[in-house]
Amino acid sequence: MSEAGWYERMRQGLRKTSDRLGDNLTGLLTRSSLDEETLDEIEEALVASDLGPRTAAKVRARLAAERFERGVSEAAIREVVAQELEKILAPVAEPLEIDAFPRPQVILVVGVNGSGKTTTIAKLAHLFQEQDYSVLLAAGDTFRAAAIDQLRIWADRAGVPIIAGPEGSDSSAIVFDGVKKATAEGIDVLIVDTAGRLQNKKDLMDELAKIRRVLGRLNPAAPHDVVLVLDATIGQNTLSQIEVFREVAGVTGLVMTKLDGTARGGVLVAAADSYGLPIHAIGVGEGMDDLRPFDPAEAARAIAGVAA
DSSP states (O other): OOHHHHHHHHHHHTHHHHHHHHHHHTTTSSSSSOOHHHHHHHHHHHHHTTSOHHHHHHHHHHHHHHTOSSOOOHHHHHHHHHHHHHHHHGGGBOOOOOOOSSSOEEEEEEOOTTSSHHHHHHHHHHHHHHTTOOEEEEEOOOSOHHHHHHHHHHHHHHTOOEEOOOTTOOHHHHHHHHHHHHHHHTOSEEEEEOOOOOSSHHHHHHHHHHHHHHHHHHOTTOOSEEEEEEEGGGTTHHHHHHHHHHHHHOOOEEEEEOGGGOSOTTHHHHHHHHHOOOEEEEEOSSSTTOEEOOOHHHHHHHHHTOOO
16 A cells, blocks of 8 residues: 555544534534633643543644734634644654664554453554564463464454464563574564553462563563553543553554544654654554554644545
């Protein structure tokens, strides 16, 4: 898929979000003046669109500073929203770079079950292959047989090898074997799936700590990245997931999935504004090409519903 085609897909995917923003603003922007009451209501509408209170306050301050003497149009406010969103997104728009030496670069992928973690791993592998990097997957989520089987299926679709063991096996042993194989074969990237259960944070923290210890013996710099996969359809609950996984896993960057199936894409901005973690990629579909690094200006205008 061409870059232009992908961004059109992103715009289509985020239309529910921009439409929701418009619905929340309906009736507020045709008043005779942009008084304090109207500014308050616009701020509330932006919060209701999952942009978060910090972002909504920034947009409100910008509108107040413009000193519109007459009522402001919906197009004008969408333009202001787009500009403010771009300011927030630009510093965190950071593609996942493969620059570790010695190889492999080890990427732990974390996230709750159902977030799109497994499919994201395959799509990241595909993205790296497009950049001429060799990739190996490690099925470190040994808690569920279904997780291992699903990763095998997606590895086959992506055309990448996989290291896996039986259900209930030691995930750190799988990771150890993955690093040894990747090192021996000169593979550039090792992507490790991890357990997605949060019912007992201590168990997950202990498991990840053990994986880190094993990695440290083989390569003191590993893991080079800890990527949290977030499901945009759950809205503001993604923020609590960032908080938990930052604590238990030392998250270094984010991938946001399912932006095409939700009216809550504004949470992408709320996450950036609240945590400042790099957002490596966004997903707007189920296809292998539907996960891409994102352009903050394009994303901001799509969320705000401003024409390309």
